[in-house]
Amino acid sequence: DHMTQGVSVVDKNMCLVAWNNQYLKLFGYPKDLVYVGCPIADLIRYNAERGECGPGSVEEHVRKRLHWMKVGSAHEFERIRKDGRVIQMRGNPIAGGGFVTTFADITAFRANEAVLEARVKDRTQQLAxxxxxxxxxxxxxxxxxxxxxxxxxxxxxxxxxxxxxxxxxxxxxxxxxxxxxxxxxxxxxxxxxxxxxxxxxxxxxx
Incomplete structure (x- = not known):
């Protein structure tokens, strides 16, 4: 629980079996929504209904993410949340079935990166x-x-x-x-x- 990343683990039946406190903090789930054996589809649907999965059909977001986990497809992407935070998600299959996903708040990193890129661009223009x-x-x-x-x-x-x-x-x-x-x-x-x-x-x- 001292990790800065949120972590969730689902079994081969696509049910949540483990997570840490940072995972709960990042997504602000209601306490009664997260429990051992909870279908991960319910959590994905909760996020999609709040607009945290981006534009598009809620059920399409659920279907797509379940498909990645079921076929054991590793994936990585970033999502800008409604509050402006940038969350990086990395998913990897587990031997024997199941999936582990890490979630990292990289808002500060992306902001610093943008500032650095702006400085480099400005300096390049000055030199030119x-x-x-x-x-x-x-x-x-x-x-x-x-x-x-x-x-x-x-x-x-x-x-x-x-x-x-x-x-x-x-x-x-x-x-x-x-x-x-x-x-x-x-x-x-x-x-x-x-x-x-x-x-x-x-x-x-x-």
């Missing part, structure tokens, strides 16, 4: 959202870099053309210079143009 944001930020950064590279390349190309023209002009001008001072000035200009041209060429390679 974070990955989406990271991907978006990465794509935006890539697009910005590509735009910057295109701008630099276009600007460098536009600037190189006048640089080439200036260097060509410098070469032509060198042929008409007569003083050393003007020649040095022109050389400084030519070096400056060469340096600027090299820098722009390097930008084109980015």
């Amino acid at each position: 959202d974070a990955l989406t944001e990271q991907q978006l930020a990465r794509e935006q950064a890539d697009m910005a870099n590509m735009s910057k590279s295109r701008f630099i390349a276009a600007a460098s190309h536009d600037l190189l053309q006048p640089m080439h023209a200036a260097r060509l002009f410098s070469t032509v001008l060198e042929q008409s210079i007569s003083t050393e001072e003007d020649r040095q000035t022109l050389q400084q200009l030519d070096r400056a143009l060469y340096g600027a041209e090299s820098m722009l060429s390097a930008l084109l390679d980015i």
